[in-house]
């Protein structure tokens with residue numbers, strides 16, 4: 001789309017293991033993941049729950065320390081979490097994240113306007129007027145009006161709260177935005193509004209997206225390339241239309257045939273499964 | 284025509300909100316025959332769960348119910364005592380979106396599954412245990428004996444939802460009320476759970492009221508689909524052509540707003556504004572503020588549900604708009 005070919009994010013041999021419960025084995029949540037994200041590009045990550053998508057995202061924004069591997073953003077090493085407040089701020093200008101349920105990450109008593117001002121002030125050192133100008137600009141960008149800026153999170157709908165979360169993440173003017181199931185819980189009509197908004201923002205600002213979702217139709221709409229994860233590993237990676245139309249890996253084919261569509265029956269989906277390796281839960 | 288197992292007629296429900304009774308369901312009517320599946324689709328707050336809870340007699344306290352609700356010819360609202368207990372423990376079963384919130388986390392799967400068999404079925408715990416293993420096998424869980432000893436947190440969401448379905452089978456109800464049973468599951472697990480439900484329906488002749496917000500899933504698995512908006516039925520559609528031949532502008536708008544797995548579009552035709560609840564709707568058509576086809580008459584007269592094509596539509600322009608509500612896809616792929 002609007003990519004220049006410049007690589008903004010490079011991930012090499014990324015792994016994360018968590019200590020197992022009790023005397024259990026360690027859990028290898030992410031296992032040798034590698035990919036590149038082009039500046040201005042949009043990369044989707046799909047995979048079943050527990051496949052390591054969120055853990056990968058958490059390492060990228062420094063909430064989790066990788067067990068092995070390397071994370072490079074604009075050539076700067078982000079592998080180990082930030083040590084100083086200044087480093088944290090600098091990294092915040094490179095990469096931000098929006099989660100599925102913004103409610104839990106918003107302060108219940110703080111108005112939306114003051115929440116956005118706070119996020120802006122971290123990055124804009126200037127007159128009070130500059131901060132409020134920037135808040136207005138962000139509110140306009142995501143479609144929040146004055147009444148909503150004066151409201152507390154409880155008074156907003158799920159879609160409106162998701163706009164707030166996006167505006168707050170954009171306050172730092174990051175080069176990369178990770179969206180982890182950020183539209184999954186929204187109603188269809190509101191989800192479409194947010195997807196259009198995200199497309200507009202990318203076109204206007206040249207921001208790059210890492211878009212995590214289990215919804216293949218959403219992935220088709222919003223990404224250029226797609227990476228399919230299973231049990232912590234990347235099993236397929238390519239341009240989104242190619243991955244969805246001509247899936248190479250049996251697991252991608254299974255995902256594809258599981259999506260309901262005209263003429264689909266659960267049985268036809270499961271027929272595609274036989275021959276593929278069993279998907280039985282490992283729980 | 285078979286006599287309906289479930290008959291809902293002009294169902295109106297009001298709930299106390301901020302100390303006032305407010306309408307959340309408005310004149311909902313439909314019927315369900317043995318062995319058939321009726322889908323309820325619509326956005327958040329449209330009244331899908333309220334409809335199912337009214338059928339299950341699980342409404343919140345203070346609810347006011349008007350209209351007719353009949354199961355096998357008897358009024359559900361009038362069930363009392365032993366008859367109510369039998370209805371809830373044997374005739375209908377509810378499956379919820381989040382199995383984890385519907386199961387006691389500190390009891391083993393075995394205790395949960397054998398309870399109904401021992402108490403309602405009068406089985407010994409040994410016989411109940413053996414039957415529980417059989418039930419787990421029926422929903423595709425092979426190592427049932429081991430699962431019975433496990434706790435809910437040791438099972439994935441997909442496995443736990445299968446356990447909930449197995450529990451439903453223990454009583455072999457005549458009607459399953461499934462409230463978004465696969466929304467929290469992966470798409471491949473969803474296919475497995477839907478296949479199990481479909482097989483049980485075919486084998487035991489169970490009827491199912493299936494709630495989902497996924498139009499494609501509803502069209503694929505339901506004999507008839509009901510689309511709800513702001514507490515009212517706006518479309519009733521037999522067969523699988525819901526998204527190809529929508530009868531109501533809201534259904535068409537939902538079908539178009541949803542991204543398409545086969546192609547990206549430059550812009551999704553989003554529906555402006557937000558879904559509303561029944562007690563907030565303006566006079567006239569509830570969908571008018573968001574409807575691309577609204578005309579002056581839409582805000583003055585309340586549309587009635589009228590027969591059209593394979594179903595019914597609550598739109599005064601249904602006839603003239605039929606077949607013209609879906610615009611062709613504008614693809615971007617390969618252009619950029």
Ligand SMILES: Nc1ncnc2c1ncn2[C@@H]1O[C@H](COP(=O)(O)OP(=O)(O)OP(=O)(O)O)[C@@H](O)[C@H]1O
Nearest residue numbers: 298299307326327328329330331332333334343560
């Ligand atoms: N206990 C309650 N007290 C008051 N109002 C309620 C209560 N439960 C639900 N409502 C209201 O009733 C209306 C219908 O709710 P319902 O749960 O049936 O929606 P739904 O279609 O199932 O939505 P979703 O897709 O979010 O599950 C909504 O406006 C909701 O806010």
Ligand SMILES: Nc1ncnc2c1ncn2[C@@H]1O[C@H](COP(=O)(O)OP(=O)(O)O)[C@@H](O)[C@H]1O
Nearest residue numbers: 018027029047048049050051052053054055056
């Ligand atoms: N803090 C943690 N401690 C232990 N295990 C974890 C932790 N976070 C994630 N995991 C495990 O890592 C695996 C991958 O999880 P996650 O990245 O959340 O998957 P996804 O986002 O793809 O659903 C899962 O098996 C999960 O249970």
Ligand code: SF4
Nearest residue numbers: 568571574581598599
């Ligand atoms: S009655 Fe009017 S506003 Fe309502 S759905 Fe039909 S055209 Fe749209």
Ligand SMILES: [Mg+2]
Nearest residue numbers: 050053054055
């Ligand atoms: Mg996750």
Ligand SMILES: [Mg+2]
Nearest residue numbers: 331332333462
């Ligand atoms: Mg509901």
